[in-house]
Amino acid sequence: EIFLGLIDFLKGVWKKENLWIEFKFIFLRVSICIILRELIMLGARIDIARGLPIIHLNFFGYDEHAHHRGPSSMDAHKALKGIDQAIERIYKSALHSSRRQYDVWIYSDHGQDDVASYHAVHGSTVSKMVKKIYADFQSDKDLDTNLERLDFNTSEDVGVQFTRASYLGSWFEKLSIIKKEDLTIFKDSDVFVSAIGPTAQVYLKNQLTSAEKRELAQNFVHQGHIPIVMLPEENGKVRAWNKEGEFVLPENTSEVFGSHHPYLKEISKDMIELCHHEQAGDFTLCGWIPNGKPISFPLEYGAHAGPGIGETDAFAILPSDVFSPSTNEAYLTTKDLRQAALRFLNRADDAEEPYSHSLSNKIIHSKTTFRLMTYNVHSCIGIDGKLSFERIARVIA
Numbered sequence: 001e002i003f004l005g006l007i008d009f010l011k012g013v014w015k016k017e018n019l020w021i022e023f024k025f026i027f028l029r030v031s032i033c034i035i036l037r038e039l040i041m042l043g044a045r046i047d048i049a050r051g052l053p054i055i056h057l058n059f060f061g062y063d064e065h066a067h068h069r070g071p072s073s074m075d076a077h078k079a080l081k082g083i084d085q086a087i088e089r090i091y092k093s094a095l096h097s098s099r100r101q102y103d104v105w106i107y108s109d110h111g112q113d114d115v116a117s118y119h120a121v122h123g124s125t126v127s128k129m130v131k132k133i134y135a136d137f138q139s140d141k142d143l144d145t146n147l148e149r150l151d152f153n154t155s156e157d158v159g160v161q162f163t164r165a166s167y168l169g170s171w172f173e174k175l176s177i178i179k180k181e182d183l184t185i186f187k188d189s190d191v192f193v194s195a196i197g198p199t200a201q202v203y204l205k206n207q208l209t210s211a212e213k214r215e216l217a218q219n220f221v222h223q224g225h226i227p228i229v230m231l232p233e234e235n236g237k238v239r240a241w242n243k244e245g246e247f248v249l250p251e252n253t254s255e256v257f258g259s260h261h262p263y264l265k266e267i268s269k270d271m272i273e274l275c276h277h278e279q280a281g282d283f284t285l286c287g288w289i290p291n292g293k294p295i296s297f298p299l300e301y302g303a304h305a306g307p308g309i310g311e312t313d314a315f316a317i318l319p320s321d322v323f324s325p326s327t328n329e330a331y332l333t334t335k336d337l338r339q340a341a342l343r344f345l346n347r348a349d350d351a352e353e354p355y356s357h358s359l360s361n362k363i364i365h366s367k368t369t370f371r372l373m374t375y376n377v378h379s380c381i382g383i384d385g386k387l388s389f390e391r392i393a394r395v396i397a
Contacts, residue, residue, distance in 0.1 A: 001030050033061035033079050041086040051099030059083045066302035071112035101390045106317040113310035115296040115303045122225055126297040127193040129224045134191050137216055195297035198287030198306035217241050228286035232275040258290025267307040321397050
């Protein structure tokens with residue numbers, strides 16, 4: 001991995017990427033994609049040996065490379081091979097556990113979109129651009145005293161991929177290019193920007209009138225080249241601006257996010273709730289471009305946390321007898337997976353129905369089909385010598 005990191009470093013230098021960031025990523029990829037992955041896998045196998053009822057783990061390797069080089073990059077796909085091997089070893093440990101009959105569920109909580117970095121496109125970080133536009137709007141150049149600070153030294157500039165090394169301990173925190181004192185430097189500023197991926201929150205120290213906010217939002221779009229700027233309004237609505245004009249959510253969802261989006265209704269609801277959240281900023285910025293390459297505000301080439309098609313898509317690989325969700329939608333949510341797990345463990349909420357197999361329900365309600373099965377279960381002892389009633393029941397199901 002170190003060798004591959006050196007090769008990737010030379011490629012980054014050739015493409016005139018930030019030299020210091022490229023150098024640090026050699027060690028970041030080793031710590032996250034190898035060391036942390038192996039520790040996660042080892043911890044899961046120890047928990048399997050202990051017989052814990054639920055073991056949940058998360059691999060960061062692909063996500064790390066996807067942020068740095070893009071989700072479709074060769075490095076990101078190579079990281080998936082190592083994750084596949086780790087999953088295989090965990091699965092084998094779960095399959096041969098002497099303490100418990102385990103199920104293995106594999107799912108992604110989100111995807112990523114190939115994006116362009118805001119700094120690479122416009123030559124400035126989004127925080128600097130927002131502060132400059134606000135200062136010009138107030139006609140007071142003294143409002144912002146931090147415009148000349150170095151690039152890439154705050155959380156909204158560099159992205160999540162440069163913070164995970166700290167999970168491995170204090171020594172690995174040195175690999176991060178974010179300094180703790182930098183995270184509080186804007187607290188006394190008139191404008192504070194918090195960005196992750198293609199979504200950013202803008203907090204203003206001074207209150208503005210509704211008309212002033214609308215004018216400032218349009219300035220963010222036309223002067224700051226922000227693809228979408230959203231402002232919460234009364235009656236649970238959101239006013240949004242892009243280069244095409246001014247719109248209202250949820251009425252003009254297709255004009256803001258594009259009519260071809262497969263989850264148009266869902267992302268409209270999510271973005272409205274985000275803008276009206278009690279901790280949301282005065283403005284919510286979005287880098288999604290329906291008919292172009294999305295923009296991510298930190299320094300990255302793959303992003304999530306926005307309304308993009310890739311960001312809101314995912315997958316789940318589940319055992320065949322996991323209950324089917326009661327919703328009529330053609331997709332699963334993480335809440336569906338949680339409820340399915342609780343039903344399977346007979347720990348569902350009082351309002352939820354107990355776990356039951358969807359195929360069994362169909363058979364019970366059928367009036368035209370009768371099935372008779374005869375099966376020698378051999379005292380429910382498998383060819384591996386284990387006594388397992390659940391395994392026999394699963395085969396029958």
